[in-house]
Amino acid sequence: AVFQPAQQSGRALSGSVSRSSPRGHLADPRSANGKEKRPNGQVLMVLSMANNCSATSFDMELCAEKLKSLGVQVAEDQWRRLIQDAVLKPEVRRYMFYNSRAFQIAIAVVFYVSLWTNIYSxxxxxxxxxxWEASVLVTLAAVAVTVVVILVIDCRQRKINVNTDVRLAAVNEIFIKHGLIVGITDALDGPHNILQLWFVHFSPERCLQSLAAHVTDLQRMGESGLQRSLDQLCVVMEAVVRPDLGTEEEALREESPLLSSGVNPNKEPVTCNELLHLVPKGPPEVMAQQLLVIFSGCYVRLLVTGRLPRAVAGGHLEHxxxxxxxxxxxxxxxxxxxxWFMGR
Known part of the structure; x- marks a missing residue:
């Protein structure tokens, strides 16, 4: 593993990323002794791994060792399982590859060539x-449309993603109690796509108080505006339909064959889609804490890639x-x- 000092918030780490094995970056060791106060938004550690077909993973042993050196005392088996379930499942890694920068560049090139050919024909x-002027006009039109498509994709990437950011909510629910929030990004290392897991220092006390006061003000002004905002924070869950016991027994009697064939095929359970609200109604402090946990992953991703909007006065991010x-x-x-919510 190779260790390099991490930069401050708002900018990604510089330097190339090794594609041979996962590695971690550690922040300035002078802030690891607990005597020097760390500012909010400081990147403490970055774990990297190649997002390819091999069964690679983040170096969890290295992560646990460095978390202990930073004074974070969390049971390893607890957060390790949550990280694996959140971002290391094959279907999640495939989704991240198809939404990576490398794949978007390839799609943009194919789209431009296809569009130019169709317009020219x-x-x-x-x-x-x-x-020859017609070729110039065709090229300009194809470039303009491709740029618009790239800007639309980039704007979509600035929103919270239910398949990546929200999946880290369970991890951030644990780490935020210890002054850490976690986010995941992808980077290009030549033709390879690299996943990076960022650990950022964040003390939630002041933000929690300010956000709870804001939710209280919104509730005092009227529930309709707050409810419309919270209704956008929802995911569609697939749930198994469980009929009543009497209805189920009656259905089994009606569907039973007259002549027994001796074969009982396994029937697939009946499922339906349910809308799950990520921030249910409750006390302002509970709703504020839930909002902090849900948006932590998106906030870290935008913070380290420099995509956050401009700051306003009165924030809790020093300097x-x-x-x-x-x-x-x-x-x-x-x-x-x-x-700012991007669904599935």
């Missing part, structure tokens, strides 16, 4: 299609030009004019 059917976590939630999740 159509223009050739017209009388002015034989002039930084980006908003703190509670400001980010107020201007995104609790703003009825903007929707």
């Amino acid at each position: 159509t223009v050739q059917l017209c009388s002015f299609g034989r002039y 930084s030009g980006v908003p703190c976590l509670c400001q980010f939630i107020k201007t995104t999740a609790l703003n009825t004019h903007w929707s």
Whole structure:
């Protein structure tokens, strides 16, 4: 493993990433003794791994060792299982690959070539299609449309993602009690896609108080605006339909064959989609804490990639030009004019 000092918040770590084996970066060791106060938003550690077909994983032993050196006393088996369930499942890794920068660049190139070919073929059917000016116009049109598509994809990447950011909520629920929040990003190392797990220092006390006071004010002003904002924070869950015992026995009697064949095929359970609200109604402190946990993964991802919006006065991120976590939630999740939630 190779260790390098981590930079401050708002910028990603510089330097190339090794694609041979997972590695971690450790922050300045002078802040690990607990005597020097760490600022909110400081990157403490980064774990990297190649997102390929092999069964690679983050170096959890290295992570546990460095967390202990940072003074974070958390049971390893607890957070290790949550991280594996959140981002290391094959279906999640495939989703992250298809939403990675490398795949988006490839899609943009294919889209441009396909669009240019189709427009040029159509223009050739017209009388002015034989002039060289037509090729220039076709190229400009294809470039303009491709740029618009790239900007739309980039804007979508700035929103909270239920398949990655929200899956880290269980991990952040544990780490936020110890002054840490976790997020995941992807980076390019030549033709390889690298997943990076970021550990950022964050003390939630001031943000929790400010966000709880904001939720209280919204409840006092009216439940409709707050409810519309919270209704956007939901996921669709697949649940198994369990009929009543009497109805089930009656259905089995009706569906039983007249002549017994001796074969009882296993029937698949009947399922239905249910809408699960990520922030249910409750006391303002409980709702504020749930919002902090849910948006921590998205906040870290935007923080380390420099995609956070401009900061406003009165934030809890010292000596930084980006908003703190509670400001980010107020201007995104609790703003009825903007929707920052990206569903599946």
